[in-house]
Every structure is written in structure tokens, then in C-alpha cells.
Amino acid sequence: MKLEIEYREGLQLPDGWLALMRAAADAAERVEQLPQPAAVHVLVTDDAEIWSINRSMRQVDRATDVLSFPTVSYPQGTHAGCVPVLLSREYDPDINAVYLGDIVISLDHVRQQAAEYGHRPERELCYLLTHGLFHLFGYDHITDADRAIMRKMEEQSLTDIQMERFDRSELIQRAKDAMTYSYSPYSHYRVGACLLAKSGKMYTGCNIENASYGATNCAERTALFKAVSEGEREFVAIAVATEKYLGWPCGICRQALYEFAPDLLVIVACGDQEDSACLRDLLPHGFGAAADILGRE
Ligand code: THU
Numbered sequence: 001m002k003l004e005i006e007y008r009e010g011l012q013l014p015d016g017w018l019a020l021m022r023a024a025a026d027a028a029e030r031v032e033q034l035p036q037p038a039a040v041h042v043l044v045t046d047d048a049e050i051w052s053i054n055r056s057m058r059q060v061d062r063a064t065d066v067l068s069f070p071t072v073s074y075p076q077g078t079h080a081g082c083v084p085v086l087l088s089r090e091y092d093p094d095i096n097a098v099y100l101g102d103i104v105i106s107l108d109h110v111r112q113q114a115a116e117y118g119h120r121p122e123r124e125l126c127y128l129l130t131h132g133l134f135h136l137f138g139y140d141h142i143t144d145a146d147r148a149i150m151r152k153m154e155e156q157s158l159t160d161i162q163m164e165r166f167d168r169s170e171l172i173q174r175a176k177d178a179m180t181y182s183y184s185p186y187s188h189y190r191v192g193a194c195l196l197a198k199s200g201k202m203y204t205g206c207n208i209e210n211a212s213y214g215a216t217n218c219a220e221r222t223a224l225f226k227a228v229s230e231g232e233r234e235f236v237a238i239a240v241a242t243e244k245y246l247g248w249p250c251g252i253c254r255q256a257l258y259e260f261a262p263d264l265l266v267i268v269a270c271g272d273q274e275d276s277a278c279l280r281d282l283l284p285h286g287f288g289a290a291a292d293i294l295g296r297e
Pocket of ligand 1: 184191216217219250
């Protein structure tokens with residue numbers, strides 16, 4: 001992808017960040033399977049400038065993390081990867097690409113959100129760029145279903161360049177370590193989990209069985225209840241480790257997790273095998289907390 005990156009004077013981007021942004025854009029292009037070479041302009045700026053752009057272009061009087069201004073209008077329900085004819089009409093021979101639009105990112109928000117999520121700022125920058133790019137490709141997050149699709153594309157794209165919003169291998173390793181504490185004398189099925197809160201803290205858990213089988217607690221809920229009972233309410237991802245086969249969370253755990261984090265990334269790991277999915281896809285038409293229901297339009 002032709003990524004034209006502009007940044008405010010004085011806002012020097014550390015070495016390597018431009019290359020990371022290009023890698024993120026190329027990954028998004030691959031994941032979307034763009035039928036034409038694309039060009040995008042990115043302005044990396046500060047809160048003051050993104051605020052003024054937000055006010056003048058969108059009449060929203062506040063700073064934000066990322067803004068995107070698509071030039072192509074996609075027919076309802078379509079996106080760049082599935083409209084080759086439309087995009088070929090937009091092809092600009094002068095730049096030898098289809099100009100998809102502009103993205104503005106606030107570096108102040110990048111730093112602030114990276115600290116909040118407990119990861120490196122370059123990861124947050126790549127995430128915001130990827131998010132903006134998928135908007136330019138025609139994705140949106142107004143409905144739950146659209147949001148789940150967009151998140152999946154973003155996740156796939158960031159995973160491609162090992163730039164997820166957290167360190168996946170660390171989460172998996174901690175889940176595997178937690179599995180060693182499993183108390184499972186009845187099923188002998190050992191499970192470990194590691195839940196990442198938005199605060200950046202990780203909470204581990206194992207399954208804890210009981211002679212009256214029904215009193216058993218799964219690893220995922222052990223981790224969740226530890227976290228919630230220490231004040232956490234928002235979560236980013238959970239890794240679940242099992243021994244013989246990949247073990248997706250049971251229905252009760254899906255419901256318990258959905259209460260706090262419908263968009264949770266669920267990673268399952270077994271030996272060197274792994275897979276992942278968004279919780280919304282694991283619990284379609286999920287029954288959510290009041291905030292989630294009231295948030296729906
Ligand atoms: N188990 C979990 O820990 N998580 C799941 O999502 C599925 C089941 C545990 C509970 C029980 O100790 C054992 O696996 C067999 O059901």
C-alpha cells in the first residue's frame with residue numbers, strides 16, 4: 001500500500017515506527033485482499049490538532065484517538081475487498097493506485113491508551129492505524145454484528161505482524177502455568193486460564209473440581225472471579241490452556257465472560273496448537289449486561 005505519512009513538526013516518531021506503520025498497512029491490505037493497489041494519507045498529530053479537525057469536519061468538540069475520512073462510498077453491506085469493479089472505476093493513473101482516504105491519529109492518545117492497556121505505544125499506534133484503514137475499506141462498528149466483523153479483520157491483520165494489543169505468547173504461557181495448579185481428581189482434565197484486564201493486569205485461574213461434581217468451577221471463571229473481586233470490570237483477552245485438544249470455554253463461562261466483555265478475544269492453546277475467536281462469535285445473540293443492551297441502537 002502507498003502510505004503517505006505526514007507528522008507534525010516536533011512530533012518526531014521514534015526510529016522504526018514508520019516501518020511498523022507500513023507493515024501494518026500492508027497486512028491490512030493483504031487481509032482485506034484489496035483488488036487494486038491503494039493509497040492512503042495519514043497525519044500523525046497531537047490532541048490539540050485532532051480536536052480541531054474533529055470539530056471542523058465532524059462537529060464533535062473533543063479530542064479523540066483516530067479519525068478516518070473515506071473517499072470511496074461503498075454500497076450497503078460491501079467493503080473494498082468485494083467490489084473490484086467499483087474500485088477499478090476509482091483507479092487514479094497519476095498515483096497508480098486507488099486513493100482510499102485520510103486517517104488522523106493523535107500521538108497523545110496513542111501514549112495515553114498504551115499506558116492504559118499496559119502495552120507499548122507502537123502497538124497502540126499500529127492498532128489505531130489498522131482501525132482507521134478498515135474504516136477506509138468500508139467497515140463500521142455501529143451494530144454488534146458489524147463490530148464483530150471489523151474486530152476480526154483488525155485482529156487478523158495485527159496478528160499477521162505480531163502486533164496485537166498485548167503479548168499473546170505471554171498470556172498463553174501464563175494460562176499453561178496456571179493449568180499446573182488444576183484440581184481435577186475426577187475428570188483428570190486440566191485447564192488453565194489467563195485473563196487480561198484493560199488495566200494491563202493479568203489474572204490466572206485453574207479448574208477446581210469437587211466431590212459433589214456440580215460445585216466445580218472452570219478455569220475461566222476462576223480467573224474472571226479473581227479479577228472482578230479485585231475491582232476489574234473491563235477485559236481485553238483470555239487465554240485458555242488444555243492438554244490433549246484445544247478446549248473452547250463452556251457455555252457457562254462464555255455467559256459469565258460476556259457480562260463484562262462481549263468483545264473479548266478468546267484464545268485457546270494446547271501444546272503448540274492455538275486458535276482464537278471473538279466472544280460475540282462464540283455466543284451469538286448473547287444476553288448481555290444492561291449497559292450492553294442499552295448501548296444497542
Ligand atoms: N472446564 C474448564 O475449566 N473450562 C471449560 O470451559 C470447560 C470445562 C473444566 C471443568 C471440569 O473440571 C473439567 O474441565 C471437566 O469438565
